[in-house]
Amino acid sequence: MQIKSKLNNIVNSALKANGIEIEEVVVNEATKVEFGDYQYNGAMALAKKLKTNPREIAQNLAKELDGNSIFSKVEVAGPGFINLTLDKEFLEQNLLNTLNNRAGVSKLNNPIKVVVDYSSPNMAKQMHVGHLRSTIIGDTIANLFEFLGDDVIRQNHIGDWGTQFGMLVAYFEESGANVDAKLSDLEQFYKEAKQRFDESEEFANKSRQNVVRLQGGDAETLKLWSTFIEKSLAHAQDIYNSLNVKLDSSHVRGESWYNSQLSNIVKDLETKEIAKESQGAKCIFFEDSENPIIIQKADGGYLYATTDLAAIKFRVQELGAKRVCYVVDARQAEHFKQVFQTAKDAEYANNDTKLEHIAFGMMLDKSGRPFKTRSGGTVKLKELIDEAVDRAKGVINRANEYSNEELEHIAKVVGIGSLKYSDLSINRQSNYIFDWDKMLSLDGNTALYMQYAYARINSILTKAGDIAETEPTLGDELERRLALKVLSLEDTLIKAYKEAMPHIITSYLYELATLFMKFYEQNPILKDGVSQEQKESRLILAKATANAIKVSLNLIGIEVLERI
RNA sequence: GCGCUAGUGGCUCAAUUGGAUAGAGCAUCAGACUUCGGAUCUGACGGUUAGAGGUUCGAGUCCUCUCUAGCGUACCA
Numbered sequence: 001m002q003i004k005s006k007l008n009n010i011v012n013s014a015l016k017a018n019g020i021e022i023e024e025v026v027v028n029e030a031t032k033v034e035f036g037d038y039q040y041n042g043a044m045a046l047a048k049k050l051k052t053n054p055r056e057i058a059q060n061l062a063k064e065l066d067g068n069s070i071f072s073k074v075e076v077a078g079p080g081f082i083n084l085t086l087d088k089e090f091l092e093q094n095l096l097n098t099l100n101n102r103a104g105v106s107k108l109n110n111p112i113k114v115v116v117d118y119s120s121p122n123m124a125k126q127m128h129v130g131h132l133r134s135t136i137i138g139d140t141i142a143n144l145f146e147f148l149g150d151d152v153i154r155q156n157h158i159g160d161w162g163t164q165f166g167m168l169v170a171y172f173e174e175s176g177a178n179v180d181a182k183l184s185d186l187e188q189f190y191k192e193a194k195q196r197f198d199e200s201e202e203f204a205n206k207s208r209q210n211v212v213r214l215q216g217g218d219a220e221t222l223k224l225w226s227t228f229i230e231k232s233l234a235h236a237q238d239i240y241n242s243l244n245v246k247l248d249s250s251h252v253r254g255e256s257w258y259n260s261q262l263s264n265i266v267k268d269l270e271t272k273e274i275a276k277e278s279q280g281a282k283c284i285f286f287e288d289s290e291n292p293i294i295i296q297k298a299d300g301g302y303l304y305a306t307t308d309l310a311a312i313k314f315r316v317q318e319l320g321a322k323r324v325c326y327v328v329d330a331r332q333a334e335h336f337k338q339v340f341q342t343a344k345d346a347e348y349a350n351n352d353t354k355l356e357h358i359a360f361g362m363m364l365d366k367s368g369r370p371f372k373t374r375s376g377g378t379v380k381l382k383e384l385i386d387e388a389v390d391r392a393k394g395v396i397n398r399a400n401e402y403s404n405e406e407l408e409h410i411a412k413v414v415g416i417g418s419l420k421y422s423d424l425s426i427n428r429q430s431n432y433i434f435d436w437d438k439m440l441s442l443d444g445n446t447a448l449y450m451q452y453a454y455a456r457i458n459s460i461l462t463k464a465g466d467i468a469e470t471e472p473t474l475g476d477e478l479e480r481r482l483a484l485k486v487l488s489l490e491d492t493l494i495k496a497y498k499e500a501m502p503h504i505i506t507s508y509l510y511e512l513a514t515l516f517m518k519f520y521e522q523n524p525i526l527k528d529g530v531s532q533e534q535k536e537s538r539l540i541l542a543k544a545t546a547n548a549i550k551v552s553l554n555l556i557g558i559e560v561l562e563r564i
Numbered sequence: 565g566c567g568c569u570a571g572u573g574g575c576u577c578a579a580u581u582g583g584a585u586a587g588a589g590c591a592u593c594a595g596a597c598u599u600c601g602g603a604u605c606u607g608a609c610g611g612u613u614a615g616a617g618g619u620u621c622g623a624g625u626c627c628u629c630u631c632u633a634g635c636g637u638a639c640c641a
Contacts, residue, residue: 028580281639297639304641442603444589452603526600
């Protein structure tokens with residue numbers, strides 16, 4: 001349930017009762033446990049505006065709020081903070097509603113259509129670590145948006161066009177290699193082709209001609225090209241499947257798909273006098289930057305900015321998106337800023353369409369350098385995943401209690417889960433320092449701690465048998481806080497939704513799990529001497545916690561295990 | 565050169581977007597067990613938030629300058 005918006009409304013009425021009208025009331029979670037559950041800090045700002053005493057405003061407001069049975073305590077502190085503590089009964093009444101497959105989270109009142117552009121690997125090469133962050137961050141926000149009710153369209157803007165394919169085609173023709181080659185061979189061919197391209201002018205020209213043939217729709221060239229793409233996509237699909245990422249072939253709309261629209265985009269931008277010629281190329285200049293974006297090269301070829309503009313136009317005008325999220329590396333910030341600006345200038349997107357660059361930092365090794373293999377090459381995503389699963393096997397405590405099959409499954413869930421969780425649990429905007437040991441650690445804010453908490457609760461619930469789902473009676477402060485944490489899942493998800501920040505979900509998960517562990521340490525459930533009423537209430541708390549963990553983990557694309 | 569982004573205990577990260585005494589985990593040290601799964605929990609130690617100014621009731625957060633690092637800087641994506 002949305003606790004915050006409920007409180008906002010309550011405070012808003014209290015303000016009105018005091019004759020104060022303001023645009024937006026914001027109640028926040030308390031910064032410290034001693035301050036209660038929530039706090040309203042608006043009195044200070046109001047006092048400034050109304051030129052009165054903040055303490056006085058706060059007192060009057062508190063008096064009004066105190067009458068509401070939702071609070072067990074309302075107090076004014078410091079210069080005019082209003083600290084709010086929720087009444088147990090309110091929490092008790094709502095806890096049972098969280099025991100469904102949405103953990104009590106309702107859908108948004110005003111869902112919109114959203115395009116999430118993520119993963120976007122280059123074809124003819126294997127996916128490598130550079131694609132990991134976009135793929136899992138993008139998938140998480142797509143899951144989250146979808147869960148909250150938005151109409152999400154996933155778009156995999158694969159790099160399937162351009163000079164590189166001309167090169168590849170030329171090399172295949174030259175070397176007479178078998179087109180049925182595996183992707184790993186294809187990648188080798190790509191390297192060799194690149195070398196030929198750099199050393200031979202003749203080869204380079206041939207490659208460029210191939211690009212022209214490709215763009216012109218030459219059947220032979222296209223056939224060869226589509227074979228490359230098919231193989232590359234099959235490889236990408238394997239990766240998505242093992243990462244538990246919901247991308248499939250229906251989401252693929254690569255650069256090639258926009259090819260036919262590019263000349264019109266350029267013409268249109270020229271007509272609108274947004275683009276102009278400079279040094280033989282068609283460019284768009286900006287006041288605040290010395291660098292233009294180039295939409296057509298001097299030789300007539302198009303560039304990725306052109307494709308991106310065509311994509312925006314398509315997504316907004318054809319797909320009807322009101323929010324378009326580009327989950328792309330932070331280095332492209334300037335590119336997107338300029339492309340978005342151009343899209344607005346050209347009216348491909350109007351002002352109520354949100355174009356967002358969901359930027360993320362680089363993946364670095366422990367010493368702060370780009371994450372590479374020992375010999376300095378790029379780390380293939382497949383290798384990374386295999387190693388994660390392999391290492392996970394070594395971490396599982398009761399490995400001998402499981403069959404090989406079970407162990408494989410657990411290792412997969414734990415390994416992949418850890419790989420994803422450690423990435424998603426930090427603010428995406430900063431660089432991510434990748435560390436195997438930390439990732440598979442049992443302590444702290446890790447996937448394993450969460451998996452363990454879930455399995456442990458599951459064990460209790462199994463032992464307890466059927467649970468009477470009656471309204472609980474919350475005992476001590478820990479129980480009250482745990483119930484509140486479970487109920488605040490929706491507020492958390494809404495925050496993560498607004499900012500497209502997955503780590504907000506993992507922070508919540510960690511707080512929830514630690515709170516449960518503390519509660520459980522102090523408050524026995526199935527031991528002797530626990531009254532029936534206490535037992536039932538605590539079981540419901542445990543069940544609600546497990547359910548919230550499961551729903552949250554699923555949102556970030558991680559499975560739970562009944563046993564671990 | 566210009567531009568963008570960042571700089572928070574030894575390490576890895578938070579900080580509800582301007583709120584109260586800057587919070588966690590790791591590491592270190594000290595505790596709690598005939599375990600409802602101890603893969604747990606409880607403490608302690610550790611900070612001039614890179615530095616200097618400024619804005620105001622109030623700054624890690626906003627502004628200016630300096631330092632440091634990374635990235636981007638015209639026909640790759």
